[in-house]
Amino acid sequence: MRILVIGSGGREHALLKGLAADPATSDLHVTPGNAGMSDLATVHADAGKVDDGAAMVALARRIETDLVVIGPEIPLVAGVADDLREAGFRVFGPSGEAAQIEGSKKFAKEVMAQAGVKTARAEQLVPGTPEAEIEATLDRFGPTWVVKDDGLAGGKGVVVTPDRAAALEHVRAVHGLGNPVLLESFLNGPEVSLFCLVDGETVVPLLPAQDHKRAYDNDEGPNTGGMGAYTPLPWLPEEGVQRIVDEVCVPVAKEMVRRGTPYSGLLYAGIAWDADGPWVVEFNARFGDPETQPILALLETPLATLLDSVASGTLAEQPPLEWADAYALTVVLAAEDYPAAPRTGGVISGDVVTDPEKVLHAGTARNEAGELVSAGGRVLNIVGVGATLEDARDDAYATIGQITLEGSFYRNDIALPAVEGKISL
Ligand code: GLY
Numbered sequence: 001m002r003i004l005v006i007g008s009g010g011r012e013h014a015l016l017k018g019l020a021a022d023p024a025t026s027d028l029h030v031t032p033g034n035a036g037m038s039d040l041a042t043v044h045a046d047a048g049k050v051d052d053g054a055a056m057v058a059l060a061r062r063i064e065t066d067l068v069v070i071g072p073e074i075p076l077v078a079g080v081a082d083d084l085r086e087a088g089f090r091v092f093g094p095s096g097e098a099a100q101i102e103g104s105k106k107f108a109k110e111v112m113a114q115a116g117v118k119t120a121r122a123e124q125l126v127p128g129t130p131e132a133e134i135e136a137t138l139d140r141f142g143p144t145w146v147v148k149d150d151g152l153a154g155g156k157g158v159v160v161t162p163d164r165a166a167a168l169e170h171v172r173a174v175h176g177l178g179n180p181v182l183l184e185s186f187l188n189g190p191e192v193s194l195f196c197l198v199d200g201e202t203v204v205p206l207l208p209a210q211d212h213k214r215a216y217d218n219d220e221g222p223n224t225g226g227m228g229a230y231t232p233l234p235w236l237p238e239e240g241v242q243r244i245v246d247e248v249c250v251p252v253a254k255e256m257v258r259r260g261t262p263y264s265g266l267l268y269a270g271i272a273w274d275a276d277g278p279w280v281v282e283f284n285a286r287f288g289d290p291e292t293q294p295i296l297a298l299l300e301t302p303l304a305t306l307l308d309s310v311a312s313g314t315l316a317e318q319p320p321l322e323w324a325d326a327y328a329l330t331v332v333l334a335a336e337d338y339p340a341a342p343r344t345g346g347v348i349s350g351d352v353v354t355d356p357e358k359v360l361h362a363g364t365a366r367n368e369a370g371e372l373v374s375a376g377g378r379v380l381n382i383v384g385v386g387a388t389l390e391d392a393r394d395d396a397y398a399t400i401g402q403i404t405l406e407g408s409f410y411r412n413d414i415a416l417p418a419v420e421g422k423i424s425l
Contacts, residue, residue, distance in 0.1 A: 001304055002027040004060055005041065006050050006080070007071025008034045010330070010381035011289035013360040015069060016040045018296045018303035025304045029063050031056075035372055036353075036361025051075045053083030060089050067092065067308050070265075076285050077103035081265075090311040094265040094285050098256060101267070102285040105150045105182045111259075112280060115251035119280040120184040124150060127175040134171055137183055138164060144186035147171055148282075151179035158223055160186070187281055189274035190423050192236060193229070193291045196249045197306070198263045199315035203249045205241050207231045207298060207323060209291035210418070215339065217413045224339045225378060228414030229291040230329040230389060231298065235423040236273070244271055244278045252283070264310060273425060293360055293381045294328035294392075326385055329392040331400055331414050333380040335363065336407025342377035343407055350403035358383055358399045374405055382410075389419050 001024050005012050013036055019025050020040045032050065033043035042063075048055025051074050060068055068084050070076055070093035079096030093099075100107040105122070112119045123137055138145065145167035149157025157179075159170040167183075174181045193211055197204040209231035215221035233240075248269050256263045268284035296303065300322040309315045335342035345367070353359050353372060360383060363376020380403065384396025393415055400410060417423050 001025055001067060001308065002029070002063060002065045003067045003069060003304060004029045004031070004063060004065040005069045005071060006031055006056060006075055008032050009071065009289050010332070010360045010362040010378065011287050011292040012071040013037055013356065013362070013381070014293045014296045015071060015287070015303070017356050017360070018299065019069070022302035022304035024302060024308075029065065031059055034361045034375070035364040035366050036356070036359070039354075040356065051078035051080060053078070053080045056080050057083055057087045060084060060087065066090060067304070067311055069093070069307055071286060073099065073102050073284060073286050090308065092265055092307040092311045094263050095261065097261040098263045099285040101252070101256075101263070101283045105148060105282065106180075108283050111252055111255050115255040117248050117251055117280055118276070118278070120146065120187050122182050122184045125171060125175075125181045125183065127178055127180065134168070138167060138171075141183050141185060146184040146186050147174070148182040148184065149174045149177070149179050150182045151177070160223070187272035187274065187279050189272045189279070189425070190235070191281065192233065192240070192244070192271040192273055192278070193288050194241060194244045194249070194269045194271060195287060195291070195295065196245065196267045196269065197310050197315055198249070198253050198265065198267045199310045199313055200262045200264070201250070201253050201257055202316040203245055203253050204315060204318070204321065205245050205249070206295050206321070208233050208236055208241055209288075209295055211288065211291055212411060212414055215334070217411050222339055224334070226288070226290045226332065227334065227411045228329070228331045229294055230327065230392065230415035230418065231291070231294045232327065234389060234418055235425065237425070240273070244269060247278055248280055264313070275425070290330045290332055290381050293330040293383055297328040297383050297385055298324045298326060300324055324385075326387060327389040327392040328383065328385045329389070329396050329415050331382045331384075331396045331410050332378050333382065333400060333403060333405065333408050333410050335374045335377055335379050335405070336409070338377035342374075344374050344376065346374045346406050346408070348372045348374060348379065348403065348405045352399055352402045353380065359403070374408070379405060379408065389415050393419065
């Protein structure tokens with residue numbers, strides 16, 4: 001099977017590694033890719049923008065691919081999966097209409113209301129709302145304000161703050177971008193990222209993971225795309241995954257079918273687990289980054305066959321998923337000044353950076369001298385695996401110590417609260 005992956009991050013590097021390990025894969029291609037991917041796939045760096053459907057169809061035709069796997073949300077929301085399907089390709093990824101579950105938080109709320117899924121109370125403020133109405137709406141929320149950019153923000157458009165003035169400032173900033181704002185009640189409780197393969201009404205969960213979204217240790221600093229993640233979750237009740245599937249993902253999948261926009265691809269349920277169980281924080285229409293990196297490190301089921309079964313509508317016929325009996329963890333190495341204004345072009349060194357068992361690339365490129373350099377905010381994903389979560393942590397942090405990139409930083413406490421038994425429900 002010839003496979004084209006669209007995307008360039010650590011998530012796509014993990015997908016390529018998983019796809020390459022499946023004997024059903026004959027040939028791998030990626031666009032636009034990054035500097036770490038050329039050992040696994042042919043990199044098409046200049047095939048056009050990933051949300052340009054015509055360019056992606058042209059590439060798929062040129063390489064005569066059998067399956068296209070779309071990683072990021074931007075091409076999904078732009079309807080690139082539809083363009084590829086219309087051109088006759090099998091695609092892993094939802095249609096543009098179904099991807100609105102991520103593209104519009106208002107749409108996601110409507111689907112949840114119809115499906116009877118528990119989620120935060122929300123109100124939308126469109127650009128141009130009079131100041132007095134913005135103030136009055138803010139007064140209906142708090143003492144912790146959750147202010148979301150109701151457009152595509154890659155997980156970075158959310159401000160959670162006890163400071164009303166900071167909440168108001170973010171409302172103004174999002175309106176300044178021309179996007180609506182969603183104000184939400186604050187959901188208390190540890191977060192779970194549950195990824196489900198969805199093919200119509202068939203829902204197959206992967207292992208549950210937890211992301212660390214703040215930039216610095218102890219959940220301090222600005223929100224990021226994610227600074228590290230681990231799986232599985234020792235603190236989640238035994239029936240936790242099944243409850244999220246039954247109470248969230250299956251009702252949503254059925255509601256999408258009922259609306260005439262069946263879901264096909266990966267549905268990412270961002271959950272807060274409180275005393276009543278799972279509440280939805282958000283949905284994404286794609287694999288999460290960086291949670292995918294540790295999850296796929298433990299998946300033993302051949303990945304290409306699995307994703308192709310979703311693309312061809314035969315997921316229900318697949319055998320149960322098989323997983324390594326272990327823990328896995330990813331630590332993100334970020335560029336100086338990420339997420340505000342990441343410094344690019346810094347030289348990365350350390351022999352381990354070419355070992356995809358330990359290091360997956362995100363924002364990397366080669367400079368004119370052929371050196372590996374940083375080219376984005378999240379630069380590398382260091383993956384650790386072990387019999388215990390502590391062992392997985394030791395593995396990842398031993399690797400990160402072998403890498404240098406001037407000014408870069410990483411969190412030291414990925415999975416630490418779980419290891420120390422500090423997460424309570
Ligand atoms: N880990 C957060 C995201 O993928 O949006």
